[in-house]
Amino acid sequence: MESPGLTCAPAIGRLTVDLVKQIIPCSEKDSFIQTRKGVVHMNELELKEQIEQIKKDPTYGNVVCRCELVTEGELIDAIKRPLGAKTLDGLKRRTRAGAGRCQAGFCTPKAMEILARELGIPIEEVTKSGGTSRMLLGGSKDRANTSQNNTQQCSTEQSSAKQDIIQQENNPPCNNPHCNTQSGMETR
Secondary structure, three states, X not given: OOOOOHHHHHHHHHHHHHHHHHHOOOOOOOOOOOOOOOOOOHHHOOHHHHHHHHHHOHHHHOEEEOOOOEEHHHHHXXXXXXXXXXXXXXXXXXXXXXXXXXXXOOOHHHHHHHHHHHHOOOHHHOEOOOOXXXXXXXXXXXHHHHHHHHHHHHHXXXXXXXXXXXXXXXXXXXXXOOOOOOOOOOOO
């Protein structure tokens, strides 16, 4: 079936329900909720409503994304609702966190912390768009070990360079045109 767009979606939904009813006997659920709970956007509320929301849940008072004025409470709501966000892109689509002027330059670390905490996963497993699009490769101790290894390598290279300088001072270059070394020894 080819759909000309969103305007046909309700009709396609009703057609699909009728087709499924022909195959599987089903009835409407008594506890079905027709409309879902609205998403709270703090930047769209009046000051009085913002204060009331923060009194109900103080996380709505913590601004995470300054560009789009998205709060921690909004991010938590986006993660915990049915079919909630599991990635940074999921949070961005649901709340606009990271869609502002800085393009997530300032809010990404805090958004990652909130995602990891609410999903109960290590921060290294937080992804941008799912799959293997990890944002971090390791913890700070991993970087410290790498840095320490690099420092050791640099000090070894510096020691080698110092030895070369000392050797050159003790053995001045040879003026002989047949000489191929700095030590003054002739090679043929």
